[in-house]
Amino acid sequence: MNQLASTPGSARQSLKMRLARWRRTPVFYPLIGFIVVFLAMGLINDNFLSGSNLANLVRQSSIIAIIAVGMSLAILTGGIDLSVGPVMALSGTLMAGMMVAGLPPSLAIVLGLLVGAAFGAFNGVFVAFAGMPPIIVTLATMGIARGLGLIYTGGYPISGLPEGFAFFGRGSVAGIETPILIMIAVYAVGYVLLSHTSTGRYLYAIGGNEEATRLSGIRVSRYKLLVYTLSGTTAAIAGLILTSRLMSGQPNAGVGFELDAIAAVVLGGAAITGGRGMILGTLVGAMLLGVLNNGLNLMGVSPYLQTVIKGLIILLAIYISRKRTL
Amino acid sequence: MTPLLSLRHISKSFPGVKALQDVSLDLHAGEVHALLGENGAGKSTLMKILCGIYRQDEGDIIIDGKRCEFHGYQDALDSGIGIIFQEFSLIPDLDAVDNIFLGREKRNRLGLRDRRGMVAEAQRLFERLKVSIPLDCPIVELSVADQQFIEIAKALSLDARILVLDEPTATLTPSEADHLFSIMRELRKQEVGMVFISHHMEEIFTICDHVTVMRDGEKVYDGDTASTTPDDLIEKMVGRRVDNLFPEYRCDADHADVVLDIESLRLDPGGPEYSLKLHRGEILGFAGLVGSGRTELAMGLIGATRPAHAKVTMEGKPIKLRHPATALEQGIGLLPESRKTQGLVLPFSCRDNISLNNLAQFQGALPFIKRRQESSTAADLMNSVRVKAPSPETPVDNLSGGNQQKVVIARWLGHQCKVLIFDEPTRGIDVGAKSEIYALMKELTAQGVSIIMISSELPEVLGLCDRVAVFYQGRIAAELEGEHLSSQSIMHHATGGLSA
Known part of the structure; x- marks a missing residue:
């Protein structure tokens, strides 16, 4: 009875089965939603589908998309990381400051990324070992990270960065812009981690039933620590791109980015309660937000109204996905 | 009328x-x-x-x-x-x-x-x-x-x-x-x-x-x-006669060597001290009323709650009770009391639930899971415990209680466990699945696995266990075996009667 029913059916039947399986994955409805919004924007705006606009759109979305990878891990385990925006700003300004102080860019970048990872680990210690709720821990450290960035810079942007550093935000390799390449690399790592390693499986298990996972002999705390460390790291990678793009370290950057990242994850079909979601879905969610931003801008919709429309679309998307999963 | x-x-x-x-x-x-x-x-x-x-x-x-x-x-x-x-x-x-x-x-x-x-x-x-x-x-x-x-x-x-x-x-x-x-x-x-x-x-x-x-x-x-x-x-x-719900096989505990020796263990600094021996291939029952401290001791034994003091040896070697992961390394596993809240990851398929603590087996030099090997091992384990499910990919939430319990059991069969603790293994399970789980437990003991079974059902304790530790208010009130083992003697000690 344990065998899959692999009756020799017609090709159409197997296609039907594959479609049915595909429909059960968390990315199915987000992808449909993305395609609908994408096509609608294309019909409304003549310029939307142009190559340069689309490249622009993806590059603009890359920062939120990268942060959303770390956020996906946190949400998948039933947690959340509100500190990503300030951590991004803190890492970025530290990179800028170190370069201005004369450190070689490569060293400054590595140190900046390490600070992001360390700050994430700081979150993780409280969540994993002190058993505190992630929303409270990261709400507190959100303020701490923002404050540290402001103290370090005195509140002013740090400029005067070496020319070569612009590569990460403005450069390109083989015709593809660097931020997009970095984003693809981060997603590739995220995908392999979640779908092909035991660590990834444990993260799903922790979100699905933390107690059962622990009792079966998995060191849940270590994996939670890892999740927040990685979230801090992706925030720092986003900080690298932003700082390079602007060629200055901005201590006030990234206000509200945590909300956009959460929106991307949830729009991508992940359950906010954990245990369900896919990294591909998060990419779709981030791009959906990007399409909305870009398309509404092209249409000349006032920025005030844009936030209202975005909010309504998020509500609608989540309403539909909840009805589907219930 | x-x-x-x-x-x-x-x-x-x-x-x-x-x-x-x-x-x-x-x-x-x-x-x-x-x-x-x-x-x-x-x-x-x-x-x-x-x-x-x-x-x-x-x-x-x-x-x-x-x-x-x-x-x-x-x-x-x-x-x-x-x-x-x-x-x-x-x-x-x-x-x-x-x-x-x-x-x-x-x-x-x-x-x-x-x-x-x-x-x-x-x-x-x-x-x-x-x-x-x-x-x-x-x-x-x-x-x-x-x-x-x-x-x-x-x-x-x-x-x-x-x-x-x-x-x-x-x-x-x-x-x-x-x-x-x-x-x-x-x-x-x-x-x-x-x-x-x-x-x-x-x-x-x-x-x-x-x-x-x-x-x-x-x-x-x-x-x-x-x-x-x-x-x-x-x-x-x-639809058929279930003549012997309890399989006939008894372990000869007197001659078997001690596998797990709890020389002394205190869960809380001022709490009662436990001392117990578990022999190879025996089923030791933990009887007593709900709340008498049986589950707490089990949780201590796998390190899910860290005991205040523990001097425990496994096959003669001292072991530490720090975390369920350490227990797993020492060959101790637990089937928790509540299948749904402590045993299973409900959104997972049968396969993913079974391989949950077995994933290391499916990795080679690189840290990637070999999916095919994982699926075939899970299917084998499901067969060996007779899980009735359309496929290993079936969401575990769709199975009946008995089949869910078998999935949790299967998870531990992937390890060479020396000691398995079954906490209320047949709660809410029908007669047919019960007798299958009993048979499975006996099979395990025949392979040399020692089992601690926590159960509030007296027939099950009497039918299955070689020895029974009776708990009363957080202490072991009596250890019974052989002719001293009866429902009267268990209830007597479980309700605080003076030693008979």
Whole structure:
């Protein structure tokens, strides 16, 4: 009875089965939603589908998309990381400051990324070992990270960065812009981690039933620590791109980015309660937000109204996905 | 005499499954009617139709000779049907009174809550049931039994004359169950008709007047309890004779070597000291009342709660009890008490649940999971414990309780465990699956695995265990074996009697 029913059916039947399986994955409805919004924007705006606009759109979305990878891990385990925006700003300004102080860019970048990872680990210690709720821990450290960035810079942007550093935000390799390449690399790592390693499986298990996972002999705390460390790291990678793009370290950057990242994850079909979601879905969610931003801008919709429309679309998307999963 | 409730020729299909086929059942006022059947026999579907959650495809529900149309749970409540589900619908932080009157609070002339009136009414209800329950403490602080009695009081406050009790004794201790039965006898005098679902034969013969047995969606037997026997009923339920529920095989503990030696262990600094030996291939029972400290000791043994002091050796070597992961490395595994909240990752498939703590096996030099190997190993393990599921990819949530428990067992078979702790392994599981799990446990012991079984079911403890440690108020009151092992001796020590 344990065998899959692999009756020799017609090709159409197997296609039907594959479609049915595909429909059960968390990315199915987000992808449909993305395609609908994408096509609608294309019909409304003549310029939307142009190559340069689309490249622009993806590059603009890359920062939120990268942060959303770390956020996906946190949400998948039933947690959340509100500190990503300030951590991004803190890492970025530290990179800028170190370069201005004369450190070689490569060293400054590595140190900046390490600070992001360390700050994430700081979150993780409280969540994993002190058993505190992630929303409270990261709400507190959100303020701490923002404050540290402001103290370090005195509140002013740090400029005067070496020319070569612009590569990460403005450069390109083989015709593809660097931020997009970095984003693809981060997603590739995220995908392999979640779908092909035991660590990834444990993260799903922790979100699905933390107690059962622990009792079966998995060191849940270590994996939670890892999740927040990685979230801090992706925030720092986003900080690298932003700082390079602007060629200055901005201590006030990234206000509200945590909300956009959460929106991307949830729009991508992940359950906010954990245990369900896919990294591909998060990419779709981030791009959906990007399409909305870009398309509404092209249409000349006032920025005030844009936030209202975005909010309504998020509500609608989540309403539909909840009805589907219930 | 017209029956209080009459279900006539009920049929119900779900896509692909015929859940009920022409089932009829009569319930008279003042009758306790047992509804028996293995999991999946259709009991729950029938009861859900009775309380308006599902609608039957064919057949009628007749109450007091009148045909009823239920379009939802509320319609059933209005018709005088009360259901006590296995999972309670009470609000944990509210007290008994607030729970009983939730959503229909009494009001005084100013339109404010009339607490005094509700308290008086609640007291009347509890008097009617002849129970005393504290009225003003949050019900989380009460025992499971008290919570259940509050559920019953709530149903009665809604003028229920038909009461469905879905496995009410599954989470009760024997003395609490006796208390429930006295309440049921009280209600019987008050002409309430009760449908009683249980897997326990002795309970059915203690309390029930009439019994209906279902199998595969059909009614296979219907008669007075007095005119049948437990063996007959089991045969009808299972469709075959289950002669020896408990496999014949005893371990010769005297000659087997000690595997796990708990020289001394304290869970709390000032708490009682435990000292126990577990021999190779034996089943050691932990008997005692719920809350007597059995689960706590098990949790300490796998390091899920770190003991304050522990001197424990495994095959002569000292071991540390730091974390379930350390326990796993030492070859100790636990099947937790609650399958759904502690055992399974419910959104996962069978395969993912089984491989949860086995993933390291499926990795080579690189940290990637070899999917094919994972699937085939999971399928093999599922076969070896006889999980009935369409495929390893089936969501574990879709399986019956017995099959879910087998999935949890399968998880540990991937390891060379020396000691397995089974905490209430057959709770809420039907007879057929029970006997399979018993056979599995004996198979394991024959392979040299030692088992600690925590169980509140005396027949299971007596039928399966080579030795029994009886717990009373957090201490081991006695260790019994051989001729000293009987239900009397266990109950004697479990209830605090002085050593016999």
